Amino acid sequence: MSKPLQVAVNVVAFSLKANQLCVLLVNEGTHDASWQIPGSIIDIEQDHSLEDTAKRALGSPHGSKILYLEQVQTKGSKDRIPNEWSLAVVYYALMDHHVIAQQPNLCWMPVEAVLTSKMAFDHQTLIEESLQRLQNKSLYTSLPIFLLPQEFTLTEVQKAYEAVLGFCVEKKSLRRRLLDADFLEETGNIRRASHRPAQLYRLSLPKPYFFARIIEGAREHK
Amino acid sequence: MSKPLQVAVNVVAFSLKANQLCVLLVNEGTHDASWQIPGSIIDIEQDHSLEDTAKRALGSPHGSKILYLEQVQTKGSKDRIPNEWSLAVVYYALMDHHVIAQQPNLCWMPVEAVLTSKMAFDHQTLIEESLQRLQNKSLYTSLPIFLLPQEFTLTEVQKAYEAVLGFCVEKKSLRRRLLDADFLEETGNIRRASHRPAQLYRLSLPKPYFFARIIEGAREHK
DNA sequence: GGAATAGTGTCTATCAGACATTATATG
DNA sequence: CATATAATGTCTGATAGACACTATTCC
Numbered sequence: 001m002s003k004p005l006q007v008a009v010n011v012v013a014f015s016l017k018a019n020q021l022c023v024l025l026v027n028e029g030t031h032d033a034s035w036q037i038p039g040s041i042i043d044i045e046q047d048h049s050l051e052d053t054a055k056r057a058l059g060s061p062h063g064s065k066i067l068y069l070e071q072v073q074t075k076g077s078k079d080r081i082p083n084e085w086s087l088a089v090v091y092y093a094l095m096d097h098h099v100i101a102q103q104p105n106l107c108w109m110p111v112e113a114v115l116t117s118k119m120a121f122d123h124q125t126l127i128e129e130s131l132q133r134l135q136n137k138s139l140y141t142s143l144p145i146f147l148l149p150q151e152f153t154l155t156e157v158q159k160a161y162e163a164v165l166g167f168c169v170e171k172k173s174l175r176r177r178l179l180d181a182d183f184l185e186e187t188g189n190i191r192r193a194s195h196r197p198a199q200l201y202r203l204s205l206p207k208p209y210f211f212a213r214i215i216e217g218a219r220e221h222k
Numbered sequence: 223m224s225k226p227l228q229v230a231v232n233v234v235a236f237s238l239k240a241n242q243l244c245v246l247l248v249n250e251g252t253h254d255a256s257w258q259i260p261g262s263i264i265d266i267e268q269d270h271s272l273e274d275t276a277k278r279a280l281g282s283p284h285g286s287k288i289l290y291l292e293q294v295q296t297k298g299s300k301d302r303i304p305n306e307w308s309l310a311v312v313y314y315a316l317m318d319h320h321v322i323a324q325q326p327n328l329c330w331m332p333v334e335a336v337l338t339s340k341m342a343f344d345h346q347t348l349i350e351e352s353l354q355r356l357q358n359k360s361l362y363t364s365l366p367i368f369l370l371p372q373e374f375t376l377t378e379v380q381k382a383y384e385a386v387l388g389f390c391v392e393k394k395s396l397r398r399r400l401l402d403a404d405f406l407e408e409t410g411n412i413r414r415a416s417h418r419p420a421q422l423y424r425l426s427l428p429k430p431y432f433f434a435r436i437i438e439g440a441r442e443h444k
Numbered sequence: 445g446g447a448a449t450a451g452t453g454t455c456t457a458t459c460a461g462a463c464a465t466t467a468t469a470t471g
Numbered sequence: 472c473a474t475a476t477a478a479t480g481t482c483t484g485a486t487a488g489a490c491a492c493t494a495t496t497c498c
Contacts, residue, residue, distance in 0.1 A: 395460050398459085398460085414470090416469075416470045416471070418469045418470090435460075437460085439460080
């Protein structure tokens with residue numbers, strides 16, 4: 001019989017800020033470079049399930065404002081953290097960056113910056129692997145839309161795809177995919193600016209839509 | 223601070239037996255209908271990582287004869303098992319059914335039979351979800367080949383895809399995918415029978431290959 | 445009218461499916 | 472030669488990408 005083990009749930013939270021994909025980081029403050037992703041130890045009194053722990057780690061116990069939450073993987077080994085068998089269940093979340101209260105120890109950092117900065121433990125890897133999953137899945141689903149507010153234009157959807165994927169996507173192809181698929185509905189409202197106004201849409205289902213084919217422009221960028 | 227928790231690793235092992243996709247089941251013998259999938263509690267002395275626990279659960283500590291192993295998900299909640307917060311990391315494995323020693327408490331059961339029989343705990347669900355993952359991934363990867371022996375014909379590959387996916391795939395399309403992709407090499411050997419003999423192939427890489435598009439015949443069967 | 449972005453029309457290339465055809469072994 | 476399976480040729484349809492074009496608003 002083996003000794004018991006403490007289990008953490010960590011969350012890589014993504015949001016869009018000025019058309020940039022960002023990740024939520026916490027500074028535990030022990031020393032300067034100790035940026036981490038949010039996480040909590042499972043509390044079997046408080047948490048009913050792993051998802052509850054994930055939501056608690058994001059300070060959103062009832063999950064409001066977490067528009068999408070998906071488990072990525074579980075890491076467990078003797079040497080993930082020195083001298084300690086450690087286990088972490090990793091999720092990623094898509095949300096609006098406004099919902100996190102301004103706190104000095106929290107920040108939304110652009111992914112490119114994250115990928116070159118020093119992170120605590122193996123959190124760099126956890127972020128990379130979550131990003132990889134989000135990117136792959138965005139090639140054949142409507143996931144990037146879950147980074148947007150409830151009402152959005154098709155151009156905003158395109159910007160969201162480009163922020164997630166890291167390359168340009170073709171306007172007409174994307175619009176064809178989106179409109180042919182029948183998971184968007186016009187709200188009837190219109191976004192005005194100093195040019196032709198744009199139709200506003202909303203999701204008619206709270207779940208991501210799966211397309212039959214991937215965005216193939218991706219192949220040249222692999 | 224929450225109480226510690228015991229963590230199990232469970233494995234849904236698939237193999238091909240007479241062109242049928244089968245799942246490895248264990249009967250713990252306490253009562254008749256207690257078929258389960260193999261599993262072990264993490265032993266932090268013995269196991270270096272989660273994968274080690276998975277391999278140990280399959281009675282294959284060094285992983286020989288497990289041709290493919292992939293983590294599917296981690297289930298954790300208060301009510302998965304009555305009156306106990308329980309946590310299980312689930313993997314699926316692809317292997318040759320010959321490698322499991324004949325033991326009275328082990329059996330390879332065809333998936334269709336599994337899906338209609340009563341299983342212990344939530345193991346029915348774990349199998350369904352693993353199968354789902356295997357099927358989805360088989361639409362755009364070479365995974366089914368990992369159910370075959372080292373040398374195989376293209377017709378055997380087709381049968382493997384059909385066993386996994388549960389529907390017929392078109393011969394020419396599949397061969398085009400396989401041969402255009404450059405992850406197979408002819409062994410030079412030949413499989414003989416009472417008809418035209420077939421070229422034998424082997425994998426030139428031990429990793430699954432990812433195709434650019436899915437097997438679209440799938441769409442009609444969804 | 446000019447600037448700027450929204451939204452469309454349409455051609456091409458690629459590739460999966462369908463299915464007919466040819467090839468090669470055994471008995 | 473009959474049978475059975477291996478392997479190929481080739482047409483069609485669907486759809487992603489490219490990109491030029493039109494539409495509509497503000498100033």
